[in-house]
Amino acid sequence: DGGITQSPKYLFRKEGQNVTLSCEQNLNHDAMYWYRQDPGQGLRLIYYSQIVNDFQKGDIAEGYSVSREKKESFPLTVTSAQKNPTAFYLCASSIGLERHEQFFGPGTRLTVL
């Protein structure tokens, strides 16, 4: 079955540590995205990538970094510079070009202890 996987489902981190969230897709989609979701808010875009080896900052990129070395993978690193990293993180992908609908993974809940 084609889809998007995120791991782990739950992640705990101590303050001052970097942590990497995994996102993999086998849909052959060109574009991939990372969102952050906080209670009472919609999804806010952290980073997105339209093609391999290219990515752009979204609306709240500070304290985060990404890489796109393979079409299938778009890992997100939450660095110690992120002031309030506890949140639900969603990865998505889309075919790109004229079809804009995005398909989402199951999400990762990050808690900073």
Next chain:
Amino acid sequence: AQTVTQSQPEMSVQEAETVTLSCTYDTSENNYYLFWYKQPPSRQMILVIRQEAYKQQNATENRFSVNFQKAAKSFSLKISDSQLGDTAMYFCAFPSGGSNYKLTFGKGTLLTVNP
């Protein structure tokens, strides 16, 4: 800046009844898509329905339909014959910026279907 507004933070409906969720947006573009996503308690985001702005006919997917008013920049979602499994957060989304890749999401409407 392009914005998406969902003015109803919470709504409730009785099972088997019909409910309409509102969404308004702001854009200067002419050709675009609009989406409704559903996020049940599992938190998995699921695409419910898509509307293409150049199409006059409102999109329909089984019990879900939209009322798209392009001039008014309104994009409401109607759920007919509501089921308990429809209980979820519903987000309206719209492509933002100059790129067709990015989506801007509304803050969501929490819909509760009561037995």
